[in-house]
Amino acid sequence: MHFSVKGEYAVKAIFDLASQPLGAPVKIADIAKRQQIPQKFLELILANLKQAGFVESKRGAEGGYLLAQPPDSITVGSVLRFVDGRQNDKARDRRPVDSPFGELWARVECAISRELDSVTFAAMCRDWAEKKTKFVPNWEI
Numbered sequence: 001m002h003f004s005v006k007g008e009y010a011v012k013a014i015f016d017l018a019s020q021p022l023g024a025p026v027k028i029a030d031i032a033k034r035q036q037i038p039q040k041f042l043e044l045i046l047a048n049l050k051q052a053g054f055v056e057s058k059r060g061a062e063g064g065y066l067l068a069q070p071p072d073s074i075t076v077g078s079v080l081r082f083v084d085g086r087q088n089d090k091a092r093d094r095r096p097v098d099s100p101f102g103e104l105w106a107r108v109e110c111a112i113s114r115e116l117d118s119v120t121f122a123a124m125c126r127d128w129a130e131k132k133t134k135f136v137p138n139w140e141i
Contacts, residue, residue, distance in 0.1 A: 007084040009037045010045050014054060014079055018071035018121035019128075025057075025064030045083075052082050071125065077116030 012035040020026050028046065032039040046065055049055045056068040067074070 002084060003080060004084050006041075006045060007080045009035070009041065010049060010079050010083045011076055012037060013042060013045060013049070013065075014067070014074060014121055015124060017055060017065060017067050018074070018125050020066070023066065025062065025066050027064040031065070048083070049079075054079060054082070067121075070122070072120045072122035074121050075117050076119045076121070076124070077113055080116060 013031055016031045016035050017026055028039060028042055031037065032042045035042075037045075046055060046057075050057060050065075050068075053068050054074060055065050057063065057065050
């Protein structure tokens with residue numbers, strides 16, 4: 001499975017929105033800064049994610065983007081498949097059918113897809129929050 005920069009940024013943007021308080025719109029500039037995504041590129045990505053029903057937008061001074069679905073119902077695989085789906089089809093088309101590795105690559109791709117489809121953004125947020133609280137630097141000498 002091929003992951004484009006656009007796919008990586010889309011996953012980061014959804015993760016950022018999932019990390020915020022439920023129902024609180026987030027400004028594009030804030031997401032771009034936290035996730036280190038060029039703001040203009042992020043605007044295009046969020047517009048595409050909105051069309052797909054992953055996010056919604058609120059207008060006005062207190063507006064921004066928020067998740068259109070609960071974070072436990074959005075998987076990393078579904079976002080990547082939406083953003084990079086056509087690119088993955090092109091990559092598959094370039095593989096020789098009579099290659100001795102064809103079946104192996106198909107199994108690897110299937111395993112990657114299964115893993116990405118098993119990870120929700122809610123789970124990622126929980127795991128990340130837990131990981132950040134467990135790490136306590138020891139400054140003793």
